[in-house]
Amino acid sequence: MDESINTDKVEITGETLKELLDYLSDEIIIFNHNRQIIYANKACEKNYGLTREMLLGKFNHDLFQKKLWTPSIYPEIDKSKKPISIIQTTNTGAELLTSAIPILNDQDEVELLITTAKELHDHKTVTLNTNNKTPTLEEHGIITHSSKMQDIIAFCQKVAITNSTILIQGESGTGKGVLANYIHQISKRKSMPYLTINCAAIPEELLESELFGYTKGAFTGANPSGKAGLLEMGNNGTVFLDEIGDLSLSLQAKLLQVMQDKEFIPIGGNAKKKVNIRFIVATNRNLEKLIEKGQFREDLYYRLNVIDITLPPLRDRKEDIIPLIYHFLHKFNEEYESDKPISQDALDILEWYSWPGNIRQLANLMEKLVIISDTVIDHHALPEVFHQKKNTPIPLNQPDTLDDAVDQAKQHMIRHSFKKHRSSRKVAEDLKISQTTATKLIREYCNDLRQKQ
Numbered sequence: 001m002d003e004s005i006n007t008d009k010v011e012i013t014g015e016t017l018k019e020l021l022d023y024l025s026d027e028i029i030i031f032n033h034n035r036q037i038i039y040a041n042k043a044c045e046k047n048y049g050l051t052r053e054m055l056l057g058k059f060n061h062d063l064f065q066k067k068l069w070t071p072s073i074y075p076e077i078d079k080s081k082k083p084i085s086i087i088q089t090t091n092t093g094a095e096l097l098t099s100a101i102p103i104l105n106d107q108d109e110v111e112l113l114i115t116t117a118k119e120l121h122d123h124k125t126v127t128l129n130t131n132n133k134t135p136t137l138e139e140h141g142i143i144t145h146s147s148k149m150q151d152i153i154a155f156c157q158k159v160a161i162t163n164s165t166i167l168i169q170g171e172s173g174t175g176k177g178v179l180a181n182y183i184h185q186i187s188k189r190k191s192m193p194y195l196t197i198n199c200a201a202i203p204e205e206l207l208e209s210e211l212f213g214y215t216k217g218a219f220t221g222a223n224p225s226g227k228a229g230l231l232e233m234g235n236n237g238t239v240f241l242d243e244i245g246d247l248s249l250s251l252q253a254k255l256l257q258v259m260q261d262k263e264f265i266p267i268g269g270n271a272k273k274k275v276n277i278r279f280i281v282a283t284n285r286n287l288e289k290l291i292e293k294g295q296f297r298e299d300l301y302y303r304l305n306v307i308d309i310t311l312p313p314l315r316d317r318k319e320d321i322i323p324l325i326y327h328f329l330h331k332f333n334e335e336y337e338s339d340k341p342i343s344q345d346a347l348d349i350l351e352w353y354s355w356p357g358n359i360r361q362l363a364n365l366m367e368k369l370v371i372i373s374d375t376v377i378d379h380h381a382l383p384e385v386f387h388q389k390k391n392t393p394i395p396l397n398q399p400d401t402l403d404d405a406v407d408q409a410k411q412h413m414i415r416h417s418f419k420k421h422r423s424s425r426k427v428a429e430d431l432k433i434s435q436t437t438a439t440k441l442i443r444e445y446c447n448d449l450r451q452k453q
């Protein structure tokens with residue numbers, strides 16, 4: 001037999017295999033018998049937003065405590081010692097279908113645990129397209145993990161079906177526009193027009209003609225054949241009036257009339273037009289204060305305030321910060337065709353920042369970071385203002401429960417003491433607790449600081 005024909009035997013070295021595994025879109029993590037990560041492929045980076053170097057050597061329980069994933073797969077594995085699959089949610093908000101295969105030693109102990117995880121989101125998109133299911137919140141452009149926002153979403157789902165006027169209040173950039181759009185999209189009017197206008201961005205005369213339209217020859221410079229206004233074009237749909245607090249008193253009077261009578265007269269016209277419109281209005285100004293100052297009509301306020309929603313600022317729903325960071329990281333990485341992860345250092349700073357510009361500020365920052373960072377986005381890339389904040393005491397959330405308040409105070413004290421002493425023994429002495437408790441709390445609250453030691 002000719003030896004030279006026997007060429008289809010391909011040697012796959014360990015290095016080649018590792019490279020191949022990095023091409024997989026599913027994540028692979030291998031834990032040793034100490035439950036320490038000894039291998040992680042590249043796909044892990046997008047699920048946790050950490051480089052694999054940051055994952056290697058870490059213990060399962062530390063990462064679980066840091067909420068990198070939930071629930072943990074080990075309790076089930078310890079019980080059954082058999083391959084299992086569960087659904088896990090990661091710190092980035094990714095939903096994973098994780099399968100774990102235990103490799104047992106002679107004593108029937110788990111020697112290695114090989115886990116593979118597939119992002120469930122892909123499946124969702126597929127089923128959505130084929131089964132025509134209701135779009136998810138994410139598909140409506142709303143990312144949220146906080147219970148405060150989830151309560152608001154549940155409330156919106158209840159009121160969306162009615163025709164009542166909705167007033168959305170909240171600081172600039174908290175998502176009032178996004179929420180108004182969501183309410184329309186889940187309402188019975190969703191196939192009808194959704195029109196928006198920013199009352200602060202347009203001069204008064206122009207705003208009036210934009211809203212009410214005008215008839216033929218109404219004023220010089222106007223379209224000679226007249227123009228339909230938003231109220232006419234939005235008939236049977238929803239009109240979103242943003243920055244309603246900036247509406248002039250005369251337009252406030254006209255708007256009130258449309259809301260009461262459900263009819264209006266275009267500028268220069270004399271015939272009334274009937275309209276059926278659902279109004280959603282928003283403002284970042286305090287309308288009650290404007291009423292006191294005589295700048296906002298009280299009667300209009302009561303008319304608008306049938307259903308009132310207040311969006312909390314981002315600093316009061318901290319659970320949303322990390323998922324939003326990853327959402328925008330993913331979005332801008334795709335947009336700029338890059339694959340830059342973010343370091344834990346940077347995440348820690350961003351999580352404790354007060355975000356005066358709310359989600360808009362966060363989105364803009366993430367876009368900038370994706371553009372300017374060379375590889376990993378780390379704390380050096382953050383603008384000066386983020387570093388200043390880091391040295392000030394942790395801005396605490398307004399806690400909702402006593403447990404939350406205690407938890408926040410504990411976290412604050414432990415971090416403060418650990419930064420100063422850098423040892424669990426000294427923290428224990430400082431705070432008059434046992435060293436075991438100190439170690440446990442340092443692990444829980446100061447992992448980022450420990451890594452920098």
Ligand SMILES: Nc1ncnc2c1ncn2[C@@H]1O[C@H](COP(=O)(O)OP(=O)(O)OP(=O)(O)O)[C@@H](O)[C@H]1O
Nearest residue numbers: 141142143171172173174175176177178284359360
């Ligand atoms: N929950 C959310 N998930 C993802 N993106 C969001 C969310 N809320 C807001 N955004 C994004 O943040 C930015 C600001 O949102 P939006 O314009 O709705 O805020 P706003 O409160 O209406 O601001 P303003 O008062 O300045 O008009 C937008 O780019 C929007 O897509």
